[in-house]
Amino acid sequence: MTNKLKHILIVANWQKTYVKEVSAKIIKYLDKIQIKSTLFKTNSDETSIQFDGDIDLVISLGGDGTVLYCVRHLQDLGIPILPVNMGTFGYITEVSLNEWKATLNSYIEGGSNHLLHKRSTIKVSIIRKGNVVFGGTALNEVVVTSNGLSKVITLDMSVDNTLLGNFRADGMIVATPTGSTGYSLAAGGPIVDNELSALVCTPICPFTLSNRPLVVSSERRISLKVLENQRTDVMVNLDGQVNTQVYENDIVEIRKSRTKAILLVTNNRTNFDILRDKLNWSGGRGNA
Numbered sequence: 266m267t268n269k270l271k272h273i274l275i276v277a278n279w280q281k282t283y284v285k286e287v288s289a290k291i292i293k294y295l296d297k298i299q300i301k302s303t304l305f306k307t308n309s310d311e312t313s314i315q316f317d318g319d320i321d322l323v324i325s326l327g328g329d330g331t332v333l334y335c336v337r338h339l340q341d342l343g344i345p346i347l348p349v350n351m352g353t354f355g356y357i358t359e360v361s362l363n364e365w366k367a368t369l370n371s372y373i374e375g376g377s378n379h380l381l382h383k384r385s386t387i388k389v390s391i392i393r394k395g396n397v398v399f400g401g402t403a404l405n406e407v408v409v410t411s412n413g414l415s416k417v418i419t420l421d422m423s424v425d426n427t428l429l430g431n432f433r434a435d436g437m438i439v440a441t442p443t444g445s446t447g448y449s450l451a452a453g454g455p456i457v458d459n460e461l462s463a464l465v466c467t468p469i470c471p472f473t474l475s476n477r478p479l480v481v482s483s484e485r486r487i488s489l490k491v492l493e494n495q496r497t498d499v500m501v502n503l504d505g506q507v508n509t510q511v512y513e514n515d516i517v518e519i520r521k522s523r524t525k526a527i528l529l530v531t532n533n534r535t536n537f538d539i540l541r542d543k544l545n546w547s548g549g550r551g552n553a
Contacts, residue, residue, distance in 0.1 A: 267375045270321040272301045274344075276314060276335050278327030279306040281351040287326060287362065294366065307334065310506035316336045322372075324365070328352020333504040336386065336404045336526040345381060347372075347529040356446055357404075362532055368531045371453050380532045384443045385462060385483055386522040387417040389503060393515050403503040404526050405444030409489050409517055410436030410469065412498035412510070417472055423480055431492070433472035439487050439519045440465040446540065447504070454478040459536055460514070464519070483521040491515045501509075 273295055277288050288304055295302045301315050310330070321348045325335045332348045339346070349365045350358035360368055371378035391399035411418045422429045422435055440449040445457040445465050454467035455478060462483040466545050468476045481487070491499050493513045501517055502508050511517060540546065 268321075268373055269374060270300050272303070272318055272320055273304055274314075274316050274320045275302055275304045275324045275326065276331065277304060277306055278331045278351070279308050281327050283397070283418075284326055284351060287351065287444055291326075291365070307331075310324060310334050320344055322347060322369075324349060324369075325358065326351055327358070328355060328505065329357045332357045332528075333404055333506060337402055337504065337506070340386060340402060340404075340522075340524055340526055341527040343524065343527065345372075345527045345529045350450075351355050356539060357528070359534065359539050364531050364533070368529065372529055377461060378532060380530050382459070382528040382530055384459065384528060385441050386524065386526055387439065387441055387464070387483075387519055388522040389501070389533065390518045391501065391509065391515055391516055395494045399501075399509050401503045401507055402522055403444070404441065405447050405504045406438050406440035406449055407517070407519055408436055408448065408469075408502040408505075409511070410500055410502065414499050416497035418495055418497065418499050419455075419492045421488075421492060422466070423488040424485050429479075432468055434468040434470055434476065436469040437489055438465075438467040438469060439481075439489075440467065444504075446544075449478075455480065456540065462521070464486070464521075485520075487519040487545075489517040489519070 277284050292302050323344055325331050325346055325348045335346050348358040349360050368379050386402050386404050389401045390397050417433050420432045422432055438449045442457040442459045442461050449465050449467045452467045452469050454465050457463055464481050464483050467478040491511050491513055499511050501511050
C-alpha cells in the first residue's frame, strides 16, 4: 500500500554545516517526483514552526535537538517525522545523509525499508495554588533543578497519591525510554528499551545515597513539590530547550501524554545496534 504525499515540510536547523545544500537537494528531488515542499529555517528552539495548508510528512534536518523541537511543536498533528542526522551524536536522528532518499521512497511506495516508531512523550503541568500556570510536552525528559551552579534543592516526590519522601539533590530527572539514554543516563539512570511504557526518575547528585533511580509504569503520575526555604531559584526544563521558573509550594506534575511522536526511520539497524554504536559497546566483536 502506497502513501500518497502531497505536501512535505522541511524543518532545517540553519546553523548546521551543509544544511543549505542538503535542503536544496531535497527540495529539487521532491519537485521532481511532484510533491510540494515548504522549507522552514530555524535558529531557535523557541520559534513556532510556521506553514500553510495540510502537511503529510516532516523532514527534520539537524541533530537530536531539531527532532525534539519538531516533536514539541507538531506532535499533536500526528504527522510522521523523518529525522535526518546533520549533527554529531544522533541517537534519535539515526537516518544518515545518504539514507534519506531511500527511506523516503520506501515510505512512499509502502516498502519494507522503513519503520514507523511511535515514541512515548510526557505531559508536564506546573500547578500553583491549585491552578495550572504552565503546560508543555517533552520527548526526552523533564528536569527540575537549581538555577545556580551545584546548588542543592529540596523536593517532595509522589507517585500517584503516595508520597515517596523528601529528596535533597541537585535536581530530579523524569525521562521517557527515549530520554533514558540522555541526561538521565549521564546522571546514573538505567537504559530502558523504547518498546516499554515507563518513566525513569533519576536524582541528580542526591545528598542521600539511598536516593536511587526509580522506574515506574508510564500510567503513573509523578508529582514533584518544591518545598519552602530553598537557597536558590528552581527551574523546570523540558528537553533541554524550554525553561520556566517554579516557586516554593509549586507542584510539577508529570504524566504520559495521550499522543505519541511518530518517527520514520530506516530498518537497516535496530535500537540495540544504535545503542552499541553510539555508546561504544564492543558488541561481542572483540574490540573492547
